[in-house]
Amino acid sequence: MSKNITAKNLNVYYGDFLAVEGINVEIAKKSVTAFIGPSGCGKTTFLRTLNRMHEVLPGARVEGQLFLDDDDIYGPGVDPVTVRAMVGMVFQRPNPFPTMSIRENVLAGYKLNGARLSRSQADDVVEGALRGANLWNEVKDRLDKPGSGLSGGQQQRLCIARTVAVKPDVILMDEPCSALDPISTLAIEDLIAELKQEYTIVIVTHNMQQAARVSEKTAFFNIAGTGKPGKMIEYDDTSVIFNNPSNEQTERYVSGKFG
């Protein structure tokens, strides 16, 4: 399962502060979309609106419409928890649950929701998710060890496994490699290439080569100055954004002239 994402005139606020303004975008299912742009331009903020994680912060709110296929996730009567079950998220810093073993971490989505899985079902989920996250071979002999004992790259893949285990339609990743070494980064990039067979993936990255390597579409965000709202400047095929952007700001950013 996998879903298209469509944003229509989306404005994102922190209290009275308009952080991101007027986003219109269509993200196709089973594709990888990269968000690039200078720090503070609202990439994380916008990403967090895609699974209604934004409103967890006090005073944070969203205006506009955001469709998963045909359902407006900001429509009346929508339960944000259901949205989050459909749209998984991987964070910038690996955050496995410190009280849980590797196995329990993978099953966290079920355990925390009180779902009772039979032993064999649970085994299948664990193995499937860890294989899906390219982590199975490294941890299969120590599933009952704490998840926080893994290396940073392994922890991040554990977090991806945890997300994949609950079979979401969309996976959001906020700079998933920024805390990792090049080898682990490569492992995650390979993983993203595999995951897009099944999931819609949106990834924020500061690494332009990474955006060029993993994504089909790229969105460039920019901000006019501090205190001004961030905007999506250009959204197009990745090759167009990097080789032949139509906007001058994009051109200057991808060629490294600022930001």
Added chain:
Amino acid sequence: MTQSTKDKTPTASSVQGPAGPSTEVDPAQIIRPKSLTAGNRLPKWFMPAVLAGAAVLGAAISSAIGFTITLWLILTAILYVIGVYTITRIKVGPRKATDMLWRNLVYIAFVLALIPLVSVIYSVSVVGFQGLTNPGFLTSEFVDADGRRMRSSVDQGTEAGEHGVMGGIAHALVGSLAITLTATIISVPIGLLTSIYLVEYARGGPLSRGITFFVDVMTGIPSIVAGLFGAAAMVFFLGIGNSLGLPMPSQSRMGLTAAVALCVLMIPVVVRTTEEMLRVVPNELREASYALGVRKWRTILKVVIPTAISGIAAGVTLAVARVIGETAPILITAGMTEFINWNMVSGWMATLPVFIYEQFTRPTDPNFSDPSHQRAWGAALVLIMIVMTLNLIARLVAHFFAPKKTGR
């Protein structure tokens, strides 16, 4: 000395040193010594040796004035600090000497802080141990050998050498444990839920600020006031219950009233400590849980609390230790008795602190207070041991429930 002839008459240049570029010291050298180890070394035995010297000298001086242990220790400490400072200053340099001075002052402050603790434990153990060894001290009620209420004649028997010290503390032990346990059972849920509200749900509104304010006020309530509150509240509730025709205890003086009074003292401690513990749980973990489609209450129950459980357990133990030694509020709410009473809602109840108080201030035999004092100290030792055991349990809980860190 061969050059002395040349330098016999001081010239301007020999006094001021050679003029020119060589007088200009590189500024970096002022802060950075040339050698890594220059002037940083003193032998390992230096400080013990100075301490031994100070002790000997201190003994000599104090015996010249008139020897007392206190004087000797004070003199030794002063001589030691001065000695280390002076020698280091001469041998190494002022910076190291200042370092040594402060280091020694910190050591001395540490020892001073330990003195009350160690001496309390020591004296209670020494004096209380005898009471503890009396036959049946922990297992019998406050009765004589035939199970009759303790009287002054029993202690007179002890004085006459007819038998050892009689009368145990089983009744007070039972009362203390029952009242404290009840108070804990009432306070922990209230305190924990309050702190969960403050940390997880409140968004700095007037309600949360009000709660925080009143919790702070409650922390400072004198315990006797808490006792009065407990008694008054119980009378009030019993009145309401009676007017509704419910079956109510006939008297407000009972174990439950004491437990309610202790709650007033316990709840603020539980709220404060668990609040701190919940606040240090990283937000990332909550968000990780939300991102898996987990509801907020489940996140709190299964992620936040387990992550903070070791700190919460420590906080609860602290709160228990704080109230188990309370005397005044229990004295006016549960009173005192000589017999075991398991019933929280009927009859007076004895507790260890009140027992100690009674035995000390009103010995069973006013003319021969030794047995009573022995029992009081014995009970005090038991009380200290209970508190220490609680601390130990809290440490074990903290150890076994703490988030697993290793395993790489």
